[in-house]
Amino acid sequence: MNAPALPAHATPSGLTCCSTAQGLSTSQDRLWGSLMDLARIGATPAGGVCRLALTDLDAQGRALVTGWLREAGCSLQTDAIGNVFAIRPGTDPKARPVAMGSHIDTQPTGGRFDGNYGVLAGLEVIRTLNDAGIATKHPVAVAIWTNEEGTRFQPVMMGSGVYAGAFSLEHCLAQKDGEGITVQAALESIGAAGSDAAPEFDAYFEAHIEQGPVLENSNKVIGVVEGALGQRWFDVTIEGQDAHAGPTPIDLRHDALLAAAELTVAVREVAQSHPDYARGTVGRLIVSPNSRNVIPGRIDMSIDLRNARAQTLDAMTAAVKTRAEAIAARHGVRIAFEQTAHFPPCAFDDQLKAFIQAQAIAQGYTHMTLASGAGHDAVYVARRCPTAMIFVPCERGISHNEIENADPAHLHAGATVMLHAVLDRARRQP
Amino acid sequence: MNAPALPAHATPSGLTCCSTAQGLSTSQDRLWGSLMDLARIGATPAGGVCRLALTDLDAQGRALVTGWLREAGCSLQTDAIGNVFAIRPGTDPKARPVAMGSHIDTQPTGGRFDGNYGVLAGLEVIRTLNDAGIATKHPVAVAIWTNEEGTRFQPVMMGSGVYAGAFSLEHCLAQKDGEGITVQAALESIGAAGSDAAPEFDAYFEAHIEQGPVLENSNKVIGVVEGALGQRWFDVTIEGQDAHAGPTPIDLRHDALLAAAELTVAVREVAQSHPDYARGTVGRLIVSPNSRNVIPGRIDMSIDLRNARAQTLDAMTAAVKTRAEAIAARHGVRIAFEQTAHFPPCAFDDQLKAFIQAQAIAQGYTHMTLASGAGHDAVYVARRCPTAMIFVPCERGISHNEIENADPAHLHAGATVMLHAVLDRARRQP
Numbered sequence: 001m002n003a004p005a006l007p008a009h010a011t012p013s014g015l016t017c018c019s020t021a022q023g024l025s026t027s028q029d030r031l032w033g034s035l036m037d038l039a040r041i042g043a044t045p046a047g048g049v050c051r052l053a054l055t056d057l058d059a060q061g062r063a064l065v066t067g068w069l070r071e072a073g074c075s076l077q078t079d080a081i082g083n084v085f086a087i088r089p090g091t092d093p094k095a096r097p098v099a100m101g102s103h104i105d106t107q108p109t110g111g112r113f114d115g116n117y118g119v120l121a122g123l124e125v126i127r128t129l130n131d132a133g134i135a136t137k138h139p140v141a142v143a144i145w146t147n148e149e150g151t152r153f154q155p156v157m158m159g160s161g162v163y164a165g166a167f168s169l170e171h172c173l174a175q176k177d178g179e180g181i182t183v184q185a186a187l188e189s190i191g192a193a194g195s196d197a198a199p200e201f202d203a204y205f206e207a208h209i210e211q212g213p214v215l216e217n218s219n220k221v222i223g224v225v226e227g228a229l230g231q232r233w234f235d236v237t238i239e240g241q242d243a244h245a246g247p248t249p250i251d252l253r254h255d256a257l258l259a260a261a262e263l264t265v266a267v268r269e270v271a272q273s274h275p276d277y278a279r280g281t282v283g284r285l286i287v288s289p290n291s292r293n294v295i296p297g298r299i300d301m302s303i304d305l306r307n308a309r310a311q312t313l314d315a316m317t318a319a320v321k322t323r324a325e326a327i328a329a330r331h332g333v334r335i336a337f338e339q340t341a342h343f344p345p346c347a348f349d350d351q352l353k354a355f356i357q358a359q360a361i362a363q364g365y366t367h368m369t370l371a372s373g374a375g376h377d378a379v380y381v382a383r384r385c386p387t388a389m390i391f392v393p394c395e396r397g398i399s400h401n402e403i404e405n406a407d408p409a410h411l412h413a414g415a416t417v418m419l420h421a422v423l424d425r426a427r428r429q430p
Numbered sequence: 431m432n433a434p435a436l437p438a439h440a441t442p443s444g445l446t447c448c449s450t451a452q453g454l455s456t457s458q459d460r461l462w463g464s465l466m467d468l469a470r471i472g473a474t475p476a477g478g479v480c481r482l483a484l485t486d487l488d489a490q491g492r493a494l495v496t497g498w499l500r501e502a503g504c505s506l507q508t509d510a511i512g513n514v515f516a517i518r519p520g521t522d523p524k525a526r527p528v529a530m531g532s533h534i535d536t537q538p539t540g541g542r543f544d545g546n547y548g549v550l551a552g553l554e555v556i557r558t559l560n561d562a563g564i565a566t567k568h569p570v571a572v573a574i575w576t577n578e579e580g581t582r583f584q585p586v587m588m589g590s591g592v593y594a595g596a597f598s599l600e601h602c603l604a605q606k607d608g609e610g611i612t613v614q615a616a617l618e619s620i621g622a623a624g625s626d627a628a629p630e631f632d633a634y635f636e637a638h639i640e641q642g643p644v645l646e647n648s649n650k651v652i653g654v655v656e657g658a659l660g661q662r663w664f665d666v667t668i669e670g671q672d673a674h675a676g677p678t679p680i681d682l683r684h685d686a687l688l689a690a691a692e693l694t695v696a697v698r699e700v701a702q703s704h705p706d707y708a709r710g711t712v713g714r715l716i717v718s719p720n721s722r723n724v725i726p727g728r729i730d731m732s733i734d735l736r737n738a739r740a741q742t743l744d745a746m747t748a749a750v751k752t753r754a755e756a757i758a759a760r761h762g763v764r765i766a767f768e769q770t771a772h773f774p775p776c777a778f779d780d781q782l783k784a785f786i787q788a789q790a791i792a793q794g795y796t797h798m799t800l801a802s803g804a805g806h807d808a809v810y811v812a813r814r815c816p817t818a819m820i821f822v823p824c825e826r827g828i829s830h831n832e833i834e835n836a837d838p839a840h841l842h843a844g845a846t847v848m849l850h851a852v853l854d855r856a857r858r859q860p
Contacts, residue, residue, distance in 0.1 A: 210677060211674060211677045212673075212674065212676075212677025212678050212679075212682075213673070213677075213678060213679075213682045214677075214679060214682070217682055229676060231676070233722065233723075243642070243643070243827060243828075244641060244642065244803065244804060244829065244830065245709065245711035245713055245734050245736070245803070246642075246659060246661070246709065246736060246802075246803030246804035246805075247640060247641045247642025247643075247644075247802070247803035247804050247827065247829075248642050248643060248709075248803065248827065249642075249643075249644060249707070249709065249803075250698060250701050250702055250708070250709060250710070252642075252643045252644065252647055252827075255698075255711075257694060257712055257713075257715060258694060258695070258698055258712075260691070261690070261691035261692070261694035261695050261712075262691070262695060264687060264688060264691035265688070265691050265692060265695065268680060268685075268688055271680050272680055277679070278680070279675065279676065279678075279679065279680060280680070281675035281685075281723070281725055282687055282688075282691075282726075283675055283687075283717075283720070283721050283722045283723055283724050283725065283726060284717065284720050284721060284722050285687060285715070285717050285720070286717075286720075287713075287714065287715050287716075290713070290714050290715070290716075291713050291714060292663065292713045292714050292732040292734060293663075293711070293713055293734055294713050295711055295713065296712075296713060302722040304675050304722060304723055306675070306676060372676075372677070373674065373675070373676030373677040373678065373679075374674060374676035374677050375676075397673060397677065397678065397682075398673075399674065399677075400674065
């Protein structure tokens with residue numbers, strides 16, 4: 001699905017070049033400095049960050065970043081779920097903002113870049129426009145979405161989900177953390193509850209570390225994200241017959257773990273034999289009774305199937321179930337599937353992707369197309385306006401981990417490509 | 431490995447037929463009654479028995495059974511590990527006893543037949559000889575081995591292991607239960623410690639429920655046990671790389687669970703492709719971190735390989751390790767094997783097996799040869815004298831379970847075959 005690389009002189013539809021902008025670059029050091037300053041709030045001894053949504057640390061992080069955005073000339077709006085929208089005015093009072101953004105809450109043992117990069121790259125784009133004295137037709141905005149990680153409060157991607165209408169505001173405000181504190185109470189206690197209406201965007205860009213190994217492994221700097229994979233999650237139970245390992249010949253067994261093993265292999269084979277970024281994972285598997293010399297009678301396992309196309313995801317699901325039926329018949333066991341989650345695939349906007357790809361080439365960065373295997377705020381925002389994502393490599397693909405790391409030059413590259421893609425969109429004729 | 435069935439008129443070498451013995455049969459009702467009487471001591475609400483070794487309940491069981499044996503005219507001896515030997519005198523003062531036996535301790539959620547059947551079938555043989563007024567050249571004995579189950583005190587098969595010299599008496603006496611009570615103290619507290627020397631046997635027969643499904647599945651009543659399978663147990667660790675299921679393409683994974691699944695399938699394939707009662711089991715498997723959307727980075731699993739021949743067991747071990755090396759290379763994971771136990775195979779005595787087979791035919795019972803997949807006291811006793819086992823079916827092969835069950839007619843058949851096999855041996859010319 002790699003789109004062919006555009007030649008360096010190509011001008012995607014809608015791109016208005018100007019000599020001022022063409023050589024414009026974000027500041028690598030300033031961007032890195034902002035990231036490191038924000039990473040101090042909730043810093044962990046192991047080099048990561050623990051800044052859970054709607055905690056006092058989150059409030060400190062919001063204060064730091066919104067302070068920077070205000071200093072950069074943005075007006076600030078906050079909606080009822082605590083999403084913050086910092087808007088740099090455009091020249092056309094009727095034009096909607098071209099937005100960037102992500103989240104600044106983290107996992108309990110999170111890293112310095114997940115989410116934070118998308119917000120601070122947006123800040124860096126605005127600072128760069130300010131320094132160069134560039135006015136845009138459309139306003140340029142930065143969004144900070146509330147509670148993307150979903151660690152303290154579920155559901156995940158809460159703020160962008162409310163923005164997109166995936167969840168109702170009331171439902172989310174009533175959610176409780178482990179201590180019984182509601183989202184509403186937590187928002188109020190840190191002063192993050194607002195009353196502004198969330199703005200409509202002309203477009204939304206989200207820069208993010210890849211959180212996977214594809215760019216690093218392919219030696220590419222810029223990832224043009226095709227979309228986010230659809231997901232189907234299943235809880236699978238296999239019921240066989242417990243029996244002693246010694247006295248029970250192989251042919252008389254109903255070995256639930258053996259069936260699970262064959263199903264695990266089948267999940268991989270199905271993923272390998274389907275196109276469209278197919279992924280299949282067994283991450284959780286519980287053996288009963290789990291004793292060395294007892295043939296297992298029961299398995300509880302998960303199956304996670306992902307694909308960029310809904311039709312292919314359905315075909316994978318059918319293929320796995322067909323394989324499971326054959327395995328069940330072969331071993332005389334029962335295999336039952338329960339679907340526990342379904343996220344449809346999300347394809348990002350073709351024009352925004354073309355801007356990103358063209359600017360990666362124009363700025364001299366290696367690039368490739370790839371899929372986002374995980375969810376991001378952009379997946380929800382895409383339901384409301386044209387949206388695209390820019391990935392940059394992270395070290396060994398590791399994320400949601402205190403050792404999460406990224407190369408300052410790669411972060412700078414992603415911000416610079418976003419700068420120019422935003423200019424492509426924000427300056428274009430309506 | 432099935433020996434051909436002997437024709438009904440065949441007389442195995444050493445068999446001395448006499449008209450009195452030829453039609454002799456044990457009493458099905460008396461045997462069943464003894465089993466049910468003993469099962470009342472430690473009876474569980476679910477219909478099983480909990481009578482752990484060297485507890486007060488074990489003492490009550492010993493008192494009941496030794497009382498019966500004394501009433502049957504046996505002299506009683508007890509050795510220092512608490513093994514009981516009940517001896518019915520023979521006509522030749524120099525002849526060694528032909529012994530029968532097993533154990534009367536049970537699992538915590540044990541059944542009514544495991545062990546108990548071998549002891550009470552021995553008692554039933556002696557009662558039958560008494561009723562028929564049959565004298566034998568050799569004494570006929572019943573052995574009750576201490577602590578076969580190994581639940582309260584390890585090692586398992588303690589009494590027969592000490593008898594065979596597999597463990598030293600001192601080592602076993604010093605073993606402690608979960609409360610710190612030694613075997614020595616437990617023996618003394620229930621009055622089960624003796625000072626008699628254990629007798630040398632001419633031969634040893636052990637009748638036992640199969641604890642597996644082979645006889646029932648083959649619709650046979652008598653199992654002529656070829657021997658006990660050798661066992662090699664391994665702890666296997668697989669180290670891959672944790673990663674998020676979404677962002678990590680199939681080809682860039684180091685999925686420890688997928689490697690474990692392939693190894694589990696390989697264990698079965700190796701067992702299926704080797705002769706000599708080959709068995710291979712993965713009973714225990716622990717996934718880390720065991721989260722639905724994380725590719726597992728580490729697996730801890732067991733592999734249990736069994737075979738009737740040491741050479742074939744070694745070949746199976748080599749084959750599994752070769753398969754593991756290929757799996758490790760394919761997935762970029764590390765697989766390490768640690769052998770945690772090794773029990774060599776035990777072949778039972780050819781002449782005793784021929785007696786059993788011939789008497790199964792002579793008494794009109796269906797029979798087959800099979801292997802014991804689990805350990806039994808007979809496996810240790812076989813190190814000291816000619817030994818054989820007689821299996822009878824148990825319902826659905828279930829044992830070590832309170833629902834363990836057996837057909838009174840099958841139990842009677844096994845005791846009657848043992849009666850005649852003992853007579854074959856005890857009457858023979860030295």
